[in-house]
Amino acid sequence: MSDALLSALAEALAELVATVDTSDDEVLDPDTAVRWLEGTAHTLGGLGQADRRALDGLFRAAALRQPPGPWREELLKVSEGFGLTEDTHAATCEAVADTARRFAATVRAADPATPVPTCPGWTLADLTRHVGTVHRWAEHLVRTRATVRVLTRDVPLDLPADPAAYPGWLAAGAERFAATAREADPDAPVWSPGADPHVRHYPRHVLFETLVHLADAELAVAGTVGPLHPGTAADAVDHFLGNAPYIPWVAEPLAHLDRDGAVLRLTARDTGAVWTLALGGGGFTWSRGSGGAEPTAGVEADAGELLLLLHRRYGADDPRFTHTGDRDLLDDWLTATAL
Template sequence: MSDALLNALAEALAGLVTAVETSDEDVLDPDTAVKWLEDTGHVLAGLGAADRRALDGLFREAALREPPGARREELLKVSAGFGLDEDPHLAAVDAVADHARRYADTVRGADPATPVPTCPGWTLGDLTRHLGTVHGWAEHLVTARPATRVRAAELPLDPPADPSSYPGWFADRAERFTAAARAVDPAAPVWSPGAEPYVRHYPRHVLAETVVHLADAEIALTGTARPLAPGTAAEALDHHLATAPYIPWIAEPLAHLDRDGAVLRLDARDSAASWTLVLGGGGFAWSRGSLGSGGAEPTTTVTADAGELLLLVHRRYDADDPRFALTGDRDLLDDWLAAGAL
């Protein structure tokens, strides 16, 4: 898609939103206006941080092309109205804090010996200890900012001896991580297990871990996971796809799938988010939408809510679950899931 087309679409959308917001009641029914704006906001909520930043910039550029005056001022409000001007680093930290509180509330008082079916061989206590370790490890990394890898086992994270005390220990570790992440420049360099060696990597990493393991705990205790906000799920899926090529036990099996040119499409029905994965070259390339497929028809398409797609990719749900609509080559999906899960 050309820059000219992107700019034109952003300008048209910003103008339409401004027209809806400033219409008189006798021109546009207020309930209809609210529904239109809510529907648009719901779609934009499915965008990842990078896309939200890009759209924010396009909206602002469109506004500044207008001469000074009331219309320019209204156009400049569009990004804020949809929350596109939020600091993506702080937004990720806030999301970590929110989902960590949900996790602590979910497991507090539960039997730590409860089996976790989505993590075979683990108990709820094991899961909570693991997630607390992730938060403690990430806190050390954003605080000390080492240039080389530090393993969690090398750190004095001090989990309690009694598994029934793990929820409180986890909550403390989560609070310490979010406090540390808020206090640090997101562009500060630090080792990371991916392509982004900066502090801003870690809130996204910890958020992805937390939302997936929250689902594990909910499934263990109630049999099902609560729905995830589309934007949060999309951010976690973006992070997984961006990081997978740097994780040897994922990258190596994917490199040997022998499905060069195959295209796997993931469509989120609760937002406009979609992902296109093109296999080949000893790995895969991915993009939002179909831009990365070079116009090729998907070999396989899976449609579900964004959170369900995230949990499918992590093999928390089975592809046979009726919540997933599948078209095309089922073998491609099965091969990807077998190779690509953490």
């Protein structure tokens, strides 16, 4: 693709977005505008850091070609509106460390032998050891730029002999991972178990793994889950759906689900995010937004609640979920995608 074509496409997109943002409610329904912009934001959010910087430059160049005035100012807001000026990689690395600190604080004063109801057969010690192992495994992969799969048993863990010391060990490993990943080029290639074989995969993967297991720890210790940031939870749902086809024990049951043509829709009350899952072809496809075929079934809750539903931390019968359509489809999906 030529530089001229890239510039023209960026300028067209920037002008479209600015037009939507500045349209009166009588001209463009606000809900429709939100759906349009959310879908675009999701697409651009999947770009690597280098591409985000390049697109920001193209948007800014398009704006500066306009004469000074209100329209130029609107165009200059486009990059910021899509978060292209943010260093999302560094922010995600820091979020890993923050979430690990919260996890360590949750389990530090608890009996390591406390059962974890959402992970049958596990104690808090088992859960903490698992999460800390994920941190060290991911740090090893990013630091060595591994090109093939590395098993956790081949990564030095330096696990303390006393389970009471596990929380401090976990927090230290998370800090080490965050520092290693922050210093790495997010677009550098590295083996991954999912859809994105680059360094940028790991901060998101480790953050969401830690977040879900933090919920496990909080349920075991306090019986309730602490607040989940809605935007982070929505991103975690994206991550789960994007990587599910690469997980054999998820992809195989989905391939035999026998619900071709069925459509499952997830709606987040707090963020307004919508995920549409179309089953068929030996698996499923998904997209952000409510376009396309009418859903066979739908479920609505806050983004964090939907995340924990997908990971079976909440049951679908919990009153926090509102259901529409064929409830059996949701149950079939949850059974097939059990991790």
